[in-house]
Amino acid sequence: MADRVFSSLLRLGIPVKKSGAAPKRQKVLIQFILLSLLVHLVIGFILGNYVIWTQLSTPEPEFEAPPVQQANPPQPIRIELKKSSSAKPKELARVLTARVEDIKLPELSLDNINTNVGVAVGKGRYGGKGMGLSLATSMPKISFFGMESDGKDLLFVVDISGSMIKEPRGMEGFRQVAREVEDTLIKFTGQGRFNIIVFAADVDKFRGSLTPADEQAVKDAIEWLYGQDPALVVEKAGGNHGDVEWKKYKGGKHFGTNTGEALKAAIRQKPDTIFLLSDGKPFPIREKEVLALVDKLQEKGPVVPINTISYKSQEGRDFLRTLAEKNQGIYRTVN
Numbered sequence: 001m002a003d004r005v006f007s008s009l010l011r012l013g014i015p016v017k018k019s020g021a022a023p024k025r026q027k028v029l030i031q032f033i034l035l036s037l038l039v040h041l042v043i044g045f046i047l048g049n050y051v052i053w054t055q056l057s058t059p060e061p062e063f064e065a066p067p068v069q070q071a072n073p074p075q076p077i078r079i080e081l082k083k084s085s086s087a088k089p090k091e092l093a094r095v096l097t098a099r100v101e102d103i104k105l106p107e108l109s110l111d112n113i114n115t116n117v118g119v120a121v122g123k124g125r126y127g128g129k130g131m132g133l134s135l136a137t138s139m140p141k142i143s144f145f146g147m148e149s150d151g152k153d154l155l156f157v158v159d160i161s162g163s164m165i166k167e168p169r170g171m172e173g174f175r176q177v178a179r180e181v182e183d184t185l186i187k188f189t190g191q192g193r194f195n196i197i198v199f200a201a202d203v204d205k206f207r208g209s210l211t212p213a214d215e216q217a218v219k220d221a222i223e224w225l226y227g228q229d230p231a232l233v234v235e236k237a238g239g240n241h242g243d244v245e246w247k248k249y250k251g252g253k254h255f256g257t258n259t260g261e262a263l264k265a266a267i268r269q270k271p272d273t274i275f276l277l278s279d280g281k282p283f284p285i286r287e288k289e290v291l292a293l294v295d296k297l298q299e300k301g302p303v304v305p306i307n308t309i310s311y312k313s314q315e316g317r318d319f320l321r322t323l324a325e326k327n328q329g330i331y332r333t334v335n
Helices: 002-011 024-057 090-096 173-188 215-226 231-237 259-268 287-298 317-326
Strands: 114-123 129-138 142-144 147-149 153-159 193-199 203-205 273-278 306-311 331-334
Touching: 142 173, 147 306, 153 173, 153 259, 173 193, 173 215, 173 231, 193 215, 193 259, 203 259, 259 273, 259 287, 273 317, 287 317, 306 317, 317 331
Parallel strands: 153 193, 153 273, 273 306, 306 331
Antiparallel strands: 114 129, 142 147, 193 203
């Protein structure tokens, strides 16, 4: 055994002196080397087993998926109904708490409404019978000296020259015209708008523009028109037409027949119907000039129908007839 170890040491290059008998010191060295190898083998064996044991006993890592965040559910919409803090109108509260018999409705006049009632009786295809009832209402046409109109914006243009109360018209001549206007407006009340223009040398108006035909406006207009009567001037002067200097009275208020200026003022108010009443020819603007002026005013359109009335006079009839014919109107003579 010692010889084999000795040979191995020589192959490893470890110098060993060999003699006939191995010295004691060399045996000790050999034993030490053998012991060292054995210790290293034991330690390697132990470390190897320890490593194997740690690898087998270590648990495998576990992987967990991150938690999925869920979307927040939609929040419910909360609606709050609040009572209005504004107080109810006092008048409304009074009406709501009033008794039905205490509520007074305005009176409705049916005098100016045309009512047509129709009854129809028929027999059906299979022998049945039936009856139908129809009710139709319409606003009546107004009439001024026999000329009817369904206009809703009326304008009366009335001559107030001093000749309106001369014979054959007489002192009541203008009042008859005023009464006719009054009757027409009373029937027209509540149906539209109106105005009155009077003229002689100058032009005067009841209102600056067309006004609704309510009861108060009609009443005021009639009172105003009666106040334009040239007979009032004669009565104040002593009772004779010849006693008045018409050209000087109030700057010629009842002198002349300025039909052109009167029609200009009338057309500019844009009515849908004009009634012109006069007893003579235009003056100081002559007939042809007046017709040309009206043509120019009507060019802008729409054409306003001009109805003309020759009032108890032979003068100016041709002019008034031509004026009506050229402007979609009707001409009428009052004797």
